[in-house]
Amino acid sequence: MDLKEFLAPPSEVARRTGPQDRIVFSSRVRLARNLRGFPFPGWAKKADRMQVYEKVAGAVAGLPALAGCFCDTLDKLSALERQLLVERHLISREHAARTGGGGVVLNRQETLCLMINEEDHLRMQSLRPGLQLREAWAELDALDSALESHLEYAFSPEYGYLTACPTNVGTGIRVSAMLHLPGLVLTEQINPVIQSVNKLGLAVRGLYGEGTEALGNVFQVSNQMTLGESEQTILEKLDKVLRQIIEFEENARTTLVEKNPKMLFNHIGRAYGILANAHIIASKEAMNMLSLMRLGVDLGMFPGVDRSLTDELFLLIQPAHLQLLHQEKLQAEERDILRADLIRNRLRSVSRPGPPLPAAGSSA
Structure with a gap:
């Protein structure tokens, strides 16, 4: 098998x-x-x-x-x-x-x-x-x-x-x-x-x-x-x-939305900017940026985007999954380029984030 x-x-x-x-x-x-x-x-x-x-x-x-x-x-x-x-x-x-x-x-x-x-x-x-x-x-x-x-x-x-x-x-x-x-x-x-x-x-x-x-x-x-x-x-x-x-x-999260929305918007906006535009990105940086984007999704800053998008990317950008996707052995430098290409392509239809929604910071 x-x-x-x-x-x-x-x-x-x-x-x-x-x-x-x-x-x-x-x-x-x-x-x-x-x-x-x-x-x-x-x-x-x-x-x-x-x-x-x-x-x-x-x-x-x-x-x-x-x-x-x-x-x-x-x-x-x-x-x-x-x-x-x-x-x-x-x-x-x-x-x-x-x-x-x-x-x-x-x-x-x-x-x-x-x-x-x-x-x-x-x-x-x-x-x-x-x-x-x-x-x-x-x-x-x-x-x-x-x-x-x-x-x-x-x-x-x-x-x-x-x-x-x-x-x-x-x-x-x-x-x-x-x-x-x-x-x-x-x-x-x-x-x-x-x-x-x-x-x-x-x-x-x-x-x-x-x-x-x-x-x-x-x-x-x-x-x-x-x-x-x-x-x-x-x-x-x-x-x-x-x-x-x-x-x-x-x-x-509620505190960030209510008391420091600009700082929060800045972190998530920068993360989206890097992910949507980078042509070379290492695994560690990509994980940290996707984490912030996932937070933005949870806070309603990416209307219409499901959390499964970031969760799937979390997995796909890992070295072995990335290598499996391309069916060949990749050097670290090659992975960093292909990882960036993958993320850019998947985020092509995702609009830049809007301000956090106050109600999204409360407990479910």
Whole structure:
């Protein structure tokens, strides 16, 4: 099965909607599991990792939730295909770099993805658009229970599920959401918010997780510890914090519209001017400018323009997606030119922004 044909087109991905999706790009729940009797991937020989892959792939084959899924080893995927999965947040950058027993399982809807032999034998995750932590957890919990009837997990009555990293021991759960927070960035409130979130024992990371930048004003918020708290407690805690952040972002946008509309108009107007006219643009600059344009769309400054346009461009301008679009290997300089061409062409029918609409800054 060809992964590039299996993946949904970027236009379809961009049209996926969910609660609070003007601020929350996506919700994710991930579980870390290991198989009893096998060394963890970091210490395992290739033969052990391959045996784990075969066991997991065999268990997956009979599950209704993963009927018609994509399942293969990373060895059989090209570097481009692995990077496509990273850019869609379906696998980690670390997993993309692994071969020799590494594998991936993905359902048709792209809501369920399993990484085999990443840091742990099995890292399964559920992804949903918007703020849907409970829905993602329900789907993943059902999958975990189904798999556990076919696989024997490494489990301690005292500590819970055993994992390669001590911070994942216990429930093995990681709950996170990807947030678009340009209002807090523009009003210079983002650092106090991050500090407050960190004090609550939660982590704030960039676009592609730990050690990455918050490109396009996109931040990931997740729990840090899994031991000593139930899955439900972790979900409720994160959901409460996320709703507070959403309120802060909505209030920041309202403040910008009501008290500093010229500054806001200037930022969004300049972003549109660059995107609509640039002939060379790097990925980082394009992401940051598209973030501001997306904010303008949300604030009614681009009448008739749907948010799916900016969300699709967010994906299409990433290096692997851009390379796939042109069906050839591209150097960085070539990508910067083609990225600018793509954006200019897509914005050709989009008129320059008008002033922000006061009512658009209020909460939905």
